[in-house]
Amino acid sequence: MIKSTIKWRKEFKIDELLKEDFGDDLEKMVFMHGFSKEGHPVCYNVYGAFQDKDFYQQTFSDEEKRQRFMKWRIQLLEKSIRNDQRLWSDESDTIRSLNSSLHVQLGWFKSHLQSLCKHSSDCKHKLANALFIIETGGNDFNYAFFQQKSLQDVQQMVDEVIQGITSAVQEVISSCATQVVIPGYFPIGCMPIYLSAFQTNDLNMYDELHCLKRLNEFATFQNDHLQEAIRKLQEQHSKVAIVYANYYNALRELLKHAASLGFKKDEVQKTCCGISNNEYKFNMTSMCGYNGVPVCKHPYERVSWDGVHMTQHAYKLMARWLLKKNIIHGISTRV
Known part of the structure; x- marks a missing residue:
């Protein structure tokens, strides 16, 4: 053979x-x-x-x-x-093992704690100023959308995904976490991977930032449910700072003011590392890292690195916005 x-x-x-x-x-x-x-x-x-x-x-x-x-x-x-x-x-x-679900990562965390702490009081002292960030199911929804599931089908997944997130938060709190940040879902309708996959000639499907409205409506739906779950967690754990990180608004604000922030106006939604004939320079069959896929000369002029992730410049600006407008205030008012 x-x-x-x-x-x-x-x-x-x-x-x-x-x-x-x-x-x-x-x-x-x-x-x-x-x-x-x-x-x-x-x-x-x-x-x-x-x-x-x-x-x-x-x-x-x-x-x-x-x-x-x-x-x-x-x-x-x-x-x-x-x-x-x-x-x-x-x-x-x-990166040999890519089985890295939230449940698996919690297992890694617990294993690490066992090597770090001799007893629970020791962990409490060492984790007193630690900041935990619990991601929010982005890949669950990504895979669903790219399996051509309907918007209604993906919406039905939201409660289950949020249950997984809240369970993870409960676990890190039981391990002495006192500061937890839970990011919301990005406005996926603004990302090249989605813009290229669901591209349409119907201009009514796009908003003023040339983002797909329906996909961003789903992101808002997910974020609204997540914030409700966070409010319940805050009621249950009044001595723990549990903060919602508004990734959605952080990226939207960046896109609104892209030109004044140093991004090239006509390349805001183009990938830096990518190749395609479409306007987003994104091709699912030739993604960043594949042989022959070029990288732009000035990554700081682009928001998107590879169609899925942002450039370092974009992440830096988003982090500043989140810390100033959202996270630091949220933690300081609850500690």
Whole structure:
């Protein structure tokens, strides 16, 4: 079998295939994103895309187009496999295990405490000034959206995700935490990964910042429910500073004043590390870190680093806003 595979790869000219440019029109149908609990790259097949008859004809109407699709699909898988091998090389031992859910991270934390503290009073002293940040389920929603789940289906996940967050907060408080920050959900409708995936010609779907309204409405829905859960936690633990970090407003404020903050006005929603023909320079099949994906010369002029994360300059400005307008005040009024 191995000999046959090697022969096929040679005849198919895999290395040459990797250099071919098939455009980015097919990425809506099949794309790689993230990893499974076992650490394997995940391939998403969006069969609903074939409901668009024009797209179906454009992709499969003749033998040449079918061959193009097959080559594109093989290129996608090959790129993902090679990128995965790079991630799992001996030089990257620190990311061998990608099973890093909130529950797993709490296990790591507890294990660390056992090595750090001899007894509970010792932990209480050492953690007196520690600041805990509990993330809020972003990947749960990301994977759901990119599996083409409806907005209503994703909204039904919110209560379960928030339950996981509140349980984590309860656990760190039981371990002597006295200051906990719980970030809200970003305005995902402003991010290149979502803007490119859900791009539409209907201008009514966008707001004044060219962000997708419905996706930001979901983010607001999630954040409203999260803040209600935080209020209940504050009532239960009056001696603990539990603060909501308003990531949503922090990023929106940055985008509103992007030009005056030093960002290039016409490149605010373009990735710095990315490649694509679309206006966001984001391609799910050729993400930052893949071979041949370029990096912009001046990252401080961009808000988005790779379509999913911000640049260091953007994070720095957001952190300043959060500390000044939100976190420090929230902690000081409750301690």
